[in-house]
Amino acid sequence: MKISDLDTPVVLIDLDRMERNLTRMQRKAERFGVVLRPHIKTHKIPELAKRQLEKGAVGITASKISEAQVMADAGIREIFIANQIVSPQKVGRLVELAGRVRLSVGVDSTEGARLLSEAFSSVGRTIDYLIEIDTGLNRCGVPPGEPALALFREIHRLPGIRFRGIFTHAGQVYGALSLEEVREVSRQESRVMTETARLFADLDATPGVVSVGSTPTMWVWEGFGEGITEIRPGNYIFNDATQVALGVAGVEDCALTVMATVISCPGPHRAVIDAGSKVLGLDRGAHGKGLLKGFGRLLGGNAILERLSEEHGILRLSPGDDLRIGDRVRILPNHACTVMNLMDRAYGLMGEEVVEEFTIAARGKVQ
Amino acid sequence: MKISDLDTPVVLIDLDRMERNLTRMQRKAERFGVVLRPHIKTHKIPELAKRQLEKGAVGITASKISEAQVMADAGIREIFIANQIVSPQKVGRLVELAGRVRLSVGVDSTEGARLLSEAFSSVGRTIDYLIEIDTGLNRCGVPPGEPALALFREIHRLPGIRFRGIFTHAGQVYGALSLEEVREVSRQESRVMTETARLFADLDATPGVVSVGSTPTMWVWEGFGEGITEIRPGNYIFNDATQVALGVAGVEDCALTVMATVISCPGPHRAVIDAGSKVLGLDRGAHGKGLLKGFGRLLGGNAILERLSEEHGILRLSPGDDLRIGDRVRILPNHACTVMNLMDRAYGLMGEEVVEEFTIAARGKVQ
Numbered sequence: 235m236k237i238s239d240l241d242t243p244v245v246l247i248d249l250d251r252m253e254r255n256l257t258r259m260q261r262k263a264e265r266f267g268v269v270l271r272p273h274i275k276t277h278k279i280p281e282l283a284k285r286q287l288e289k290g291a292v293g294i295t296a297s298k299i300s301e302a303q304v305m306a307d308a309g310i311r312e313i314f315i316a317n318q319i320v321s322p323q324k325v326g327r328l329v330e331l332a333g334r335v336r337l338s339v340g341v342d343s344t345e346g347a348r349l350l351s352e353a354f355s356s357v358g359r360t361i362d363y364l365i366e367i368d369t370g371l372n373r374c375g376v377p378p379g380e381p382a383l384a385l386f387r388e389i390h391r392l393p394g395i396r397f398r399g400i401f402t403h404a405g406q407v408y409g410a411l412s413l414e415e416v417r418e419v420s421r422q423e424s425r426v427m428t429e430t431a432r433l434f435a436d437l438d439a440t441p442g443v444v445s446v447g448s449t450p451t452m453w454v455w456e457g458f459g460e461g462i463t464e465i466r467p468g469n470y471i472f473n474d475a476t477q478v479a480l481g482v483a484g485v486e487d488c489a490l491t492v493m494a495t496v497i498s499c500p501g502p503h504r505a506v507i508d509a510g511s512k513v514l515g516l517d518r519g520a521h522g523k524g525l526l527k528g529f530g531r532l533l534g535g536n537a538i539l540e541r542l543s544e545e546h547g548i549l550r551l552s553p554g555d556d557l558r559i560g561d562r563v564r565i566l567p568n569h570a571c572t573v574m575n576l577m578d579r580a581y582g583l584m585g586e587e588v589v590e591e592f593t594i595a596a597r598g599k600v601q
Numbered sequence: 602m603k604i605s606d607l608d609t610p611v612v613l614i615d616l617d618r619m620e621r622n623l624t625r626m627q628r629k630a631e632r633f634g635v636v637l638r639p640h641i642k643t644h645k646i647p648e649l650a651k652r653q654l655e656k657g658a659v660g661i662t663a664s665k666i667s668e669a670q671v672m673a674d675a676g677i678r679e680i681f682i683a684n685q686i687v688s689p690q691k692v693g694r695l696v697e698l699a700g701r702v703r704l705s706v707g708v709d710s711t712e713g714a715r716l717l718s719e720a721f722s723s724v725g726r727t728i729d730y731l732i733e734i735d736t737g738l739n740r741c742g743v744p745p746g747e748p749a750l751a752l753f754r755e756i757h758r759l760p761g762i763r764f765r766g767i768f769t770h771a772g773q774v775y776g777a778l779s780l781e782e783v784r785e786v787s788r789q790e791s792r793v794m795t796e797t798a799r800l801f802a803d804l805d806a807t808p809g810v811v812s813v814g815s816t817p818t819m820w821v822w823e824g825f826g827e828g829i830t831e832i833r834p835g836n837y838i839f840n841d842a843t844q845v846a847l848g849v850a851g852v853e854d855c856a857l858t859v860m861a862t863v864i865s866c867p868g869p870h871r872a873v874i875d876a877g878s879k880v881l882g883l884d885r886g887a888h889g890k891g892l893l894k895g896f897g898r899l900l901g902g903n904a905i906l907e908r909l910s911e912e913h914g915i916l917r918l919s920p921g922d923d924l925r926i927g928d929r930v931r932i933l934p935n936h937a938c939t940v941m942n943l944m945d946r947a948y949g950l951m952g953e954e955v956v957e958e959f960t961i962a963a964r965g966k967v968q
Contacts, residue, residue: 241690241968275911297912317912318864318873320926323608342865345926373913374865374873405910497685498709498741506685506741512942512967516883543772544642544938545664545684545967546740559712560687571911575879575943578965598945600879600912601608 235588242495242562243509245573245580249590251489252282252471259452259470260289266457271295271314271445273468276571278596279580280308282471293336295466299327300599306335308595314364314445315339316401316466318374320346324601325353328361338362338398342375347389355394362398364443369426370419371405378430386439399443400434401466402427407450408519413481420451424459431461449473453482474570476517479525490570490580491533494547496561505537505557507547509565514542515572531566539565602955609862609929610876612940612947616957618856619649619838626819626837627656633824638662638681638812640835643938645963646947647675649838660703662833666694667966673702675962681731681812682706683768683833685741687713691968692720695728705729705765709742714756722761729765731810736793737786738772745797753806766810767801768833769794774817775886780848787818791826798828816840820849841937843884846892852933857947858900859932859940861914863924872904872924874914876932881909882939898933906932 237246263270272286273295283294283305293312296302302313313335319328320343331337332354341347341363354361367382368375376382382400390397404423410416423446431444446452446459447466455465469477472490477483494509514530528539529547537555541548547565551557567573574580575597582590604613630637639653640662650661650672660679663669669680680702686695687710698704699721708714708730721728734749735742743749749767757764771790777783790813798811813819813826814833822832836844839857844850861876881897895906896914904922908915914932918924934940941947942964949957 241694242688243967320864321609321862327608342867343926346864349927368867372867372871373908373910373915374867376867495688497687497713500709500735500739500741500743504739509967511882511884511939512965515878517878541740543740544942548740559710560716572878575911576965577967598879598943600610600876600944 237493237583237586237588240493240581240588242493243513244493245577246491246493247472247580247582247592248489249582249584251487255470255473255487255489256286256289259467260291262452262455263465264290268462269464271464271466272471273316273466274301274305274596276468276471276574278574278594279592280305280310280595281592283310295468298599298601299324299331300601301596302331304596304599306331310335312336316403318342318346318366320349322349325349329353329357329359332359332361338364340364340366340401341389342366342385344385344388347392347395351392351394353394360394360396362396364399364401364445367400367402367427367430369402369404369423371403373405375402378426379433382430383433383437386434390439397439399441399445400427400430401443401445404446404448404451407448408476410450410480411525413454416450416480416482417454420454421458423451424455424462428459428461449477450480450482453477469570472570475526475531475566475568476519478566479519485533485566488566490567490573492530492565492567492573494563494565496557496559496563499557499559503551505549505551507549507563508545509547510545511542512544513573513576514547514565514567515569515576516542517569517572519568526568530568533564533566535563604860604950604953604955607860607948607955609860610880611860612944613858613860614839614947614949615856616949616951618854622837622840622854622856623653623656626834627658629819629822630832631657635829636831638831638833639838640683640814640833641668641672641963643835643838643941645941645961646959647672647677647962648959650677662835665966665968666691666698667968668963669698671963671966673698677702679703683770685709685713685733687716689716692716696720696724696726699726699728705731707731707733707768708756709733709752711752711755714759714762718759718761720761727761727763729763731766731768731812734767734769734794734797736769736771736790738770740772742769745793746800749797750800750804753801757806764806766808766812767794767797768810768812771813771815771818774815775843777817777847778892780821783817783847783849784821787821788825790818791822791829795826795828816844817847817849820844836937839937842893842898842933842935843886845933846886852900855933857934857937857940859897859934861930861932863926863928863930866924866926870918872916872918874916874930875912876914877912878909879911880940880943881914881932881934882936882943883909884936884939886935893935897935900931900933902930
């Protein structure tokens with residue numbers, strides 16, 4: 235099948251570029267003597283998680299139990315849920331999942347740790363946990379240093395849970411305004427985690443895992459912070475317009491595009507495509523301040539994707555842009571993870587040939 | 602089942618409020634002697650489309666063929682696709698669909714009309730079309746008045762297609778900053794359409810259908826423009842924080858909420874919930890300029906939903922807000938249609954009782 239046989243809007247994955255991205259990050263991990271545990275939130279496809287494992291990843295990272303369940307159902311056996319699980323319903327599901335995969339989970343509160351402890355000890359089992367450290371995102375996680383140790387002291391004797399290490403996600407990097415700022419966040423992320431790991435070691439509780447990661451901080455990473463043992467990027471498999479805007483990837487490194495059709499040309503400066511926010515999302519950079527121009531980047535043209543309705547993308551044309559009704563365009567989305575969460579299927583390309591159809595099995599898994 | 606039995610994040614529909622919204626809009630249509638053809642993009646659930654029909658709606662509106670197919674598969678027989686269909690693949694699917702439901706479709710270009718004409722006349726069939734008029738949204742549609750007539754003159758003799766009327770969507774109303782501005786857009790939408798309909802009548806081509814609609818312009822509508830025959834609101838079934846911000850609905854008129862759990866309380870001014878942009882979307886008002894505060898409205902508290910990551914909502918707490926890990930909160934989303942497109946299921950409530958589970962069968966239908 236050729237690209238031209240596909241109906242639009244549709245998600246296309248350039249398999250060569252994807253392969254190159256996977257190899258590059260795997261080699262980086264190996265070069266600096268750490269393991270790679272990619273976050274599957276970007277692709278949400280078990281077959282792609284397996285390719286990451288085949289390349290050398292030690293396991294996967296997921297955000298939600300339901301995502302992890304999809305991956306476990308597909309045969310993946312080593313999963314870290316980088317999130318806080320604090321409700322009784324969820325802990326029950328976690329116990330079930332821990333019965334069939336090697337599972338670890340994040341913790342940032344005594345309440346959360348107690349709930350895990352009760353559920354797992356009551357069935358005579360133990361789950362590994364990693365304490366989440368807030369290295370500047372100001373989302374979840376305890377502050378580094380003494381507060382992290384204080385939480386550890388409160389929970390480390392609880393039955394049914396076992397301290398495995400510490401982790402962070404320096405998502406504030408998406409607010410960086412230059413490549414130098416990205417590097418600074420990456421250095422800081424690793425430095426803070428290394429220092430905190432040392433404090434744990436002083437307590438005779440050396441973390442087995444010291445885990446960092448976001449795609450921007452990992453693309454620029456040069457082994458900063460000598461105590462890091464694991465990296466957890468997700469977006470690197472595809473990259474997207476956000477990574478390009480931050481300067482950590484080129485357009486030629488981006489594996490995921492959306493193909494759309496021009497459905498209306500109501501005036502000389504406007505063309506409307508059949509992909510809107512239901513396909514591209516409204517992301518302007520997760521925590522960003524405006525490096526991105528428009529709601530996605532039109533490839534092969536200067537037109538700006540200026541507005542999105544749910545089903546329409548409105549392009550502002552520049553002189554020389556010649557778009558006609560029925561033309562097909564390719565959009566590099568601002569945020570690849572969002573696109574994959576919106577769509578049910580994606581198509582793998584070798585050149586102009588469609589060689590693979592993927593079901594995005596873990597999309598919409600929010601519980 | 603009780604609400605408390607449900608895992609989070611989860612979409613809840615207050616069935617009494619929904620019923621009241623459906624009845625109110627149906628009565629408004631009847632009072633002003635027009636028909637109601639609700640847009641199903643808001644709920645995406647065939648069972649709810651059927652309730653709209655039972656209440657008196659003449660048919661439904663959809664954006665995409667794939668949405669219409671889901672509704673047709675569920676037995677709905679009268680569908681208007683308020684969009685431009687311009688690609689050969691889609692026209693083939695349209696012919697198939699027209700074989701099993703009473704179908705009409707939007708047109709705003711000669712190219713689009715020709716494609717429909719060729720496909721339908723080649724199988725000896727005819728499809729009804731409505732010309733889309735741009736009443737100020739600057740998206741698709743021909744300008745009102747002479748340009749609309751010019752398009753009509755070019756296409757009305759084509760075989761296989763039959764002129765049925767004109768339609769518009771005054772989505773620019775979502776940029777209104779006051780209820781008075783909403784009323785002004787509503788008056789203008791109807792006035793422009795009535796005037797354009799009169800020009801068609803002068804050509805002996807009186808439109809059978811003169812169709813307007815968006816929820817804000819319809820909630821304030823008082824039969825403006827005497828030539829209107831049909832209204833097509835969608836959001837009115839649920840309402841949302843955007844409708845509340847525009848002043849066309851109260852919080853007590855909103856039927857859809859998201860229930861989430863507090864998973865982390867890392868500081869005195871911050872609580873983190875398990876619903877992020879994968880549930881709530883990033884909408885700040887479709888074409889809006891900032892009437893909305895935050896990414897959704899916390900019910901029963903003053904906290905502001907200040908930031909969303911994909912899986913996390915970050916609440917900024919005010920003095921007096923007392924949220925603890927494990928607490929459940931209810932969020933009135935900014936844009937109900939987006940939430941329904943992100944989720945696979947929704948639950949119908951009578952008070953605290955969960956009485957119905959809905960599969961959102963037409964979510965993600967973008968082709």
